[in-house]
Amino acid sequence: MTLEIQLIEKAQIALKELYGQDVEAKQIPVQQTRKDLEGDFTIVVFGFTRMSKKSPEQTAEELGEKMLSAEPFIESYNVIKGFLNFVIKDDYYLNILESIKSSDKYGFTATNEKDVVVLEYSSPNTNKPLHLGHIRNNLLGWSVAELLKANGKNVKKVNLINDRGIHICKSMLAWQKWGENKTPESTGTKGDKFVGDYYVLFDQKYKVEIKSLVDGGMEEDVAKKQAPLMLEAQEMLRKWEAGEKEVYELWTKMNQWVYDGFDITYGSMGVDFDKVYHESETYLLGKKLVEEGLENGILFKKENGSVWCDLTEEGMDEKLLLRADGTSVYMTQDLGTAQLRQEDYNPNEMIYVVGNEQNYHFDVLKIVLQKLSKDWAKNIHHLSYGMVELPHGKMKSREGTVVDADDLMQEMYDTAKATTEELGKIEEFSAEEADDLYKTVSLGALKYFILKVDPKKQMMFNPAESIDFNGNTGPFVQYTYARIQSIIRKAKEVGISSEYSSEMKLEAKEKALLKHLGNYSAAIKQAGDHYSPSMVANYIFDLVKEYNKFYQEHSIMKEEDANKQAFRVELSQQVAGVISSGMSILGIKVPNRM
């Protein structure tokens, strides 16, 4: 039980005694006292003046007096206007340290196996390499999974690969025509990049065709549909759906190249999945659901044979679910995928980490499923995140402003290496250890940079700022951790005891640190409720700043009081533990030296 809850309970009793009224816990606002004022916790008493029929100051005085005698942890109180400030005894803060020491995974809730959450993220297309936008998705998805685990959820991370459709056929067709049987191996190209190049090539050749048709007097819209390459791609899609062997084999081969490439990128980012779904495996189930809905009269068919869902009652439009030629669209396969996941896991919650450009899609998905009598549709939650912008505007492949995921990680690595070498602190490291550190620091910088921003907000990715390792950054946090490790190593060398007596007066900075450590559980809870790793990042940043102030002001190795010295080592140890724990939720490693 936290002190805040204890204070609320004591306040309830005191209010009952003083004014004879029962007050709900929610009605008692307890907050941390402003830093510049004396006190640790504050109760705002304005709300009680109606029952006390006295001024806020008098009410606060009466309440303070009562609570002082009732709550042993209260050292003293003071009143400023309607604010009742309590000074809490050092014992309470020393107890926090003890409870952290003795708890197994401090701040984390034990896993409830039955509370299953299926979380989809990444969801790539197999025609394009991963870029900066995917990076936010992947880091966010992985981190939210960890965050929910920390809150006791049994999280299943799933990926849904969009491995079918007209866009795949475009790459296949281009390779067939101009690929000269080259392979990623023969050209030394990463598989996803290799296939992506053919997708681009298709587009270039396609545009040439359109232009010559338009020059020949054809309307542009018509030309886009009539261009031979487009017709060929569509023909290929039909062959694929018919299961024609040659097309299917080509599709299998090229997709495998892409998967091999993706695996490398996922590996460098440090993200993984419990299960991977492919749209090629789920779209038929989606079609089946649509057909059932049609039979039950929930959906309707238009004259040309296309199938729709009427959403006008919900204030939306009609939504296409099957094309006139019977092929399925994005929505169709998402219906099937959702159904499959429900059958696979029967989860309490289904989370989709997908950009806010698809808000409408998920609103519709939920409604359509509900119309199809899937009562579990209410468990669907679209974790909608904002787009990543660059200083010059949006990423546009045409203008070559797409920030490739692999390239970005490599640049970060190079910068981390250069900075580390310049500082010259790890000269005794082996090549392997150094490589490890560069990865830790560069990924730490990237992940922290992306995750510190509230997911739902659009974010600005400034390359120059992303490789800055000072201030509110991943390396800043890592650096603090490394300094603590250095202290702990020295403490062991010198043989400083890990036992200390709690008979001591805490310094202001020590108390502030303990206070902050005590808030870790609440921070994780709050971050989990909001699906927001950024709240964890902000918590860690504040903790680290607080520690650095302490570090600056109080020496540990030079401390003459052995008891204080032992206490400070222990305090540092637990701060390091929480840093490491919080950073692990963000998917960031912490180094012992840097």
Added chain:
RNA sequence: GGUCCAGUAGCUCAGCUGGAUAGAGCAGCAGCCUUCUAAGCUGCGGGUCCCAGGUUCGAGUCCUGGCUGGAUCACCA
């Protein structure tokens, strides 16, 4: 045009259920390394919290209306 999201310091962002004088980082200026790692610490300057109403003892936070920016409203995904 309809719907959804956002607007806080020069820039990038925090500000949980409404609470005291709105905070960080970066950039700028001035200090601190013979002392546990200076990727650090300290100080200074910097604000019409988009605007206008409303609710409240109290509004950056809630409500209404407007302004600005973004997303979306495909037989694309």
